[in-house]
Ligand SMILES: Nc1ncnc2c1ncn2[C@@H]1O[C@H](COP(=O)(O)OP(=O)(O)O)[C@@H](O)[C@H]1O
């Protein structure tokens with residue numbers, strides 16, 4: 001994934017796939033979408049977890065842009081902010097965060113009422129909701145499995161944002177439920193040893209690791225961008 005221009009004075013997050021569908025960066029998100037499509041031979045892929053070794057790798061920006069290019073294909077898409085440690089999707093899509101995944105998981109709110117439209121056709125977001133004291137426990141619950149199964153009846157594709165695997169067990173726990181994962185590495189920032197440990201951790205889950213995404217590659221290295229597979 002190429003470096004994106006930083007022109008966000010108000011810290012609002014710039015979603016390139018929404019604002020500039022024909023840019024080379026958006027094209028790379030579409031390539032990832034295509035690769036995901038062909039990664040599942042027997043059964044169409046219906047959900048994926050996006051994670052990384054440490055914080056700041058670009059999980060959330062990747063999950064959001066990927067969700068947009070799925071929705072642009074007119075696939076009903078749900079982006080779930082399951083980073084209950086540092087949720088960001090409500091900022092990214094300028095949504096409320098009073099009700100979200102945490103409320104749905106404790107049975108306080110039905111999924112249908114907690115999801116929000118984003119202004120991008122075919123894309124809804126389930127923000128994190130109030131941060132609970134016990135995220136791993138909630139994410140590992142039977143209720144989480146039920147919520148995902150229910151979401152699958154409402155949407156064609158579900159993308160989960162998550163906390164980093166080396167920090168807390170949440171992503172690994174969630175990967176077991178979601179079944180497929182993508183691992184984001186940030187060029188020039190993610191330490192190789194950490195990336196290796198992060199990959200081992202996520203491979204240790206029951207989820208199928210679909211691939212790694214090399215994010216924020218300097219433009220001069222264009223031929224190396226967007227590793228996948
Ligand atoms: N390819 C990129 N180009 C420019 N900025 C990026 C890129 N990837 C991530 N960022 C920025 O880096 C910060 C961390 O990204 P984020 O997606 O929030 O990481 P994570 O969710 O893994 O912690 C954000 O401010 C994001 O906008």
Ligand SMILES: [Mg+2]
Nearest residue numbers: 059060083088
């Ligand atoms: Mg994040």
